[in-house]
Amino acid sequence: RVGTQPSTTPKTVEPLEYYRRFLKENxxxxxxELGEFRTTTVNIGSISTADxxxxxxxxxxxxxxxxxxxxxxxxxxxxDKGYVVPNVDLPPLCSSRFRSGPPGEEAQVASQFIADxxxxxxxxxxxxxxxxxxxxSWVLYCDIICLDYDGNILDACTFALLAALKNVQLPEVxxxxxxxxxxxxxxxxxxLNIRTHPVATSxxxxxxxxxxxxxxxxxxxxxxxxxxxxMDEEGKLCCLHKPGGSGLTGAKLQDxxxxxxxxxxxxxxxxxxxxxxxxxx
Amino acid sequence: xEGVMQTxxxxxxxxxxxxxxxxxxxxxxHFACEQNLLxxxxxxxxxLQGVAEKSRERLIRNTCEAVVLGALHPRTSITVVLQVVSDxxxxxxxxxxxxxxALVDAGVPMRALFCGVTCALDSEGTLVLDPTAKQxxxxxxxxxxxxxxxxxxxxxSTTKGLYSDAELQQCLAAAxxxxxxxxxxxxxxxxxxxxxx
Numbered sequence: 001r002v003g004t005q006p007s008t009t010p011k012t013v014e015p016l017e018y019y020r021r022f023l024k025e026n027x028x029x030x031x032x033e034l035g036e037f038r039t040t041t042v043n044i045g046s047i048s049t050a051d052x053x054x055x056x057x058x059x060x061x062x063x064x065x066x067x068x069x070x071x072x073x074x075x076x077x078x079x080d081k082g083y084v085v086p087n088v089d090l091p092p093l094c095s096s097r098f099r100s101g102p103p104g105e106e107a108q109v110a111s112q113f114i115a116d117x118x119x120x121x122x123x124x125x126x127x128x129x130x131x132x133x134x135x136x137s138w139v140l141y142c143d144i145i146c147l148d149y150d151g152n153i154l155d156a157c158t159f160a161l162l163a164a165l166k167n168v169q170l171p172e173v174x175x176x177x178x179x180x181x182x183x184x185x186x187x188x189x190x191x192l193n194i195r196t197h198p199v200a201t202s203x204x205x206x207x208x209x210x211x212x213x214x215x216x217x218x219x220x221x222x223x224x225x226x227x228x229x230x231m232d233e234e235g236k237l238c239c240l241h242k243p244g245g246s247g248l249t250g251a252k253l254q255d256x257x258x259x260x261x262x263x264x265x266x267x268x269x270x271x272x273x274x275x276x277x278x279x280x281x
Numbered sequence: 282x283e284g285v286m287q288t289x290x291x292x293x294x295x296x297x298x299x300x301x302x303x304x305x306x307x308x309x310x311h312f313a314c315e316q317n318l319l320x321x322x323x324x325x326x327x328x329l330q331g332v333a334e335k336s337r338e339r340l341i342r343n344t345c346e347a348v349v350l351g352a353l354h355p356r357t358s359i360t361v362v363l364q365v366v367s368d369x370x371x372x373x374x375x376x377x378x379x380x381x382x383a384l385v386d387a388g389v390p391m392r393a394l395f396c397g398v399t400c401a402l403d404s405e406g407t408l409v410l411d412p413t414a415k416q417x418x419x420x421x422x423x424x425x426x427x428x429x430x431x432x433x434x435x436x437x438s439t440t441k442g443l444y445s446d447a448e449l450q451q452c453l454a455a456a457x458x459x460x461x462x463x464x465x466x467x468x469x470x471x472x473x474x475x476x477x478x
Contacts, residue, residue: 105335112336119440189445237449240440247434250453257446
């Protein structure tokens with residue numbers, strides 16, 4: 001190639017070459033190492049009108065999750081279970097790539113991913129959401145909205161969902177025997193029984209060989225493949241999401257697993273700290 | 282219309298017994314393939330395995346995009362239409378196999394072939410490859426992989442259920458071994474097709 005000097009290639013002319021320069025030195029343009037996450041912050045319980053809420057920031061990526069609990073008739077094929085209905089919304093305000101209107105493919109895929117994580121990890125036992133078998137149960141509407149899209153949306157959404165679920169308080173409901181109506185006691189609230197803590201770790205594959213953790217929006221665009229691993233505290237995997245892209249060997253997968261284990265510890269520690277700081281004195 | 286060819290690709294288990302009823306181990310069900318059966322499109326294939334969305338579409342599309350040499354056909358749209366004739370379990374793996382065979386039949390340049398393999402883990406941790414619909418329902422975890430033909434690398438993976446890291450490696454190894462049989466079947470069916478004409 002005539003005229004391109006790697007030492008002075010600007011970012012806009014050859015973004016991939018610019019990037020490769022950093023990768024050669026085992027770091028990235030924002031100064032992170034290949035296995036380093038961006039600064040993660042979480043704010044729990046900020047939305048007072050929701051039954052549970054959490055705001056998660058992964059660098060610039062900002063995602064908020066709000067949970068509303070409502071009554072519903074239990075499903076006919078499972079009369080002792082409730083529902084958890086997740087929905088991920090990627091509005092035009094978070095990135096110029098999204099247009100207003102019905103949810104695009106990325107939002108639908110993210111919603112399906114969150115639904116799979118809830119289902120596979122058994123984060124809540126659906127039987128806990130049942131009030132009266134066959135008659136009344138809780139349905140938790142989990143709305144996850146992205147406020148700023150800078151890559152790694154799946155990790156942020158999973159963390160926001162987990163933190164918001166830990167924040168949910170459901171009032172006690174009793175069925176009046178005579179009137180058969182539900183009586184809600186708002187003074188007596190209890191937290192949900194969160195059985196496992198699934199944490200997602202996403203990787204981007206570069207040039208079929210290099211794996212970097214927590215890709216930004218630009219890195220996702222330049223990557224040749226992505227991989228998301230969702231792990232719980234016992235090291236059990238509830239999701240291995242690799243939607244095509246360059247191939248990975250078994251050994252590389254193993255490296256991803258070990259990084260996911262350390263990430264789980266980081267996230268759990270952060271969340272426990274925030275929840276502890278919120279307890280009424 | 283090209284002739285229909287049914288290639289019997291039954292696999293023998295380690296002990297040498299016939300693979301029906303299937304026990305645990307790397308046994309795949311009988312599969313057959315028919316190519317060029319539709320006259321309108323450039324290439325078509327029906328893939329029969331066993332006597333059995335936006336998310337699935339994306340998985341198949343991304344797998345094809347990773348393998349197809351798109352740079353050789355700029356400003357070209359390649360549409361892959363998959364019609365489910367019957368679902369007896371391992372549907373996504375069957376879709377991937379059909380997509381690969383159809384792309385080969387159409388003469389689309391690819392850097393490798395790919396195949397889909399499904400593994401199911403039951404409550405005791407026994408591995409079953411290519412599960413039937415019933416086995417899928419009773420399984421604790423179902424893992425579907427797409428592997429490439431050159432180095433058996435993992436192109437696509439989607440999983441359902443809870444499983445450990447060790448079980449994942451075990452399933453991946455079993456899937457890589459089973460993929461060899463699928464690729465051999467591809468080769469044989471293509472050889473038969475082109476040797477007749």
